[in-house]
Amino acid sequence: MKTLALFVVVITGAMLIYAGQDLPAFGDINSPSYQAPMTQYFIENSLEESGVTNIVTALLANYRSYDTLGETAVIFTAGMAVMLLLRRRET
Amino acid sequence: MSRIQESVIIRTVVRIMVPFIQLFALYVIMHGASGPGGGFQGGVIFGAAIILYAMIFGISEGKKKMSDALDKILASTGLTIYAGTGLACILFGGMFLQYDAVPLLPDPAVVSKYLIDLVEIGIGITVLAVMISLFFDVSPPEPEPEEAEE
Numbered sequence: 199m200k201t202l203a204l205f206v207v208v209i210t211g212a213m214l215i216y217a218g219q220d221l222p223a224f225g226d227i228n229s230p231s232y233q234a235p236m237t238q239y240f241i242e243n244s245l246e247e248s249g250v251t252n253i254v255t256a257l258l259a260n261y262r263s264y265d266t267l268g269e270t271a272v273i274f275t276a277g278m279a280v281m282l283l284l285r286r287r288e289t
Numbered sequence: 290m291s292r293i294q295e296s297v298i299i300r301t302v303v304r305i306m307v308p309f310i311q312l313f314a315l316y317v318i319m320h321g322a323s324g325p326g327g328g329f330q331g332g333v334i335f336g337a338a339i340i341l342y343a344m345i346f347g348i349s350e351g352k353k354k355m356s357d358a359l360d361k362i363l364a365s366t367g368l369t370i371y372a373g374t375g376l377a378c379i380l381f382g383g384m385f386l387q388y389d390a391v392p393l394l395p396d397p398a399v400v401s402k403y404l405i406d407l408v409e410i411g412i413g414i415t416v417l418a419v420m421i422s423l424f425f426d427v428s429p430p431e432p433e434p435e436e437a438e439e
Contacts, residue, residue: 248388249402250322258327259405263386267371270412274368277419284426285357 295345303345310338318413322405328412335413336420348428360422367415371408378404 222229231237240261244253248260258266294300318331343351375386383390388401 246398247401248405249396249398249400250405252321252323252325255321255327255405255409259321259408260388260401263375263408266408266412267375267386270368270371270415273419274364274415277364277422280423280426281361286430 299345303341307338307342310341311335314338314413314417318409319406321409322402328409329416331409332413332416333420336417336424339417339421340424343424343428348425348430352425355421357422357425360418360425363414363418364422367411367413367418370411370414374404374408374411 222231226232240253240257244256244260245251248256250256250260314331314335316331317326317334318328319326321327321331339351339355342354374388378387378390379385381390381392388404389397391400391404393403394400
């Protein structure tokens with residue numbers, strides 16, 4: 199069983215490394231994410247519109263704030279579900 | 290006492306380290322607007338500090354620091370801060386979570402920055418409470434002191 203697990207891990211890792219060769223280089227100006235029209239908009243306007251210098255935070259907490267509210271609700275719901283199912287009641 | 294105690298070195302190092310881990314967690318939460326960081330990461334680091342304390346000193350000692358009732362209150366408080374920020378924007382005439390609409394300061398971008406910080410704090414509180422409650426929920430029960438003496 200351990201051999202099978204090691205085999206699966208090694209094969210998965212080799213596939214990921216092989217797929218990683220196709221990723222664009224760091225800071226590559228021709229990468230698809232940089233060529234997208236919204237990228238230029240966020241780089242130029244996110245500081246004036248949201249007031250934060252970190253573009254990732256500007257996207258996460260301003261442009262996509264509704265999405266992040268949902269993520270927080272998911273974490274809260276998961277915690278409450280585990281609490282309801284697994285917490286031992288003091289009898 | 291039949292309860293297994295960790296060595297004095299581990300206990301001393303953990304007692305020294307935990308406040309610094311918590312301080313770093315607060316830094317990560319508050320630094321989310323201007324650098325790497327944010328509510329999710331900082332909340333996880335803060336929760337890890339309490340979990341480390343509970344692992345070394347025992348579950349019951351850890352629950353003295355963060356009780357089950359406090360856990361539930363904090364988890365819902367964080368989400369309420371986040372959703373309340375969004376509702377406050379509606380009250381000031383904007384859309385849900387439209388930070389520019391709140392007229393606290395003349396510059397709407399600065400208002401947005403502070404409200405983003407507030408939202409990150411809410412995320413951090415929820416994440417740290419859920420982390421700690423997950424750890425306490427799956428941890429094995431400690432033997433009662435009376436049973437250990439018999």
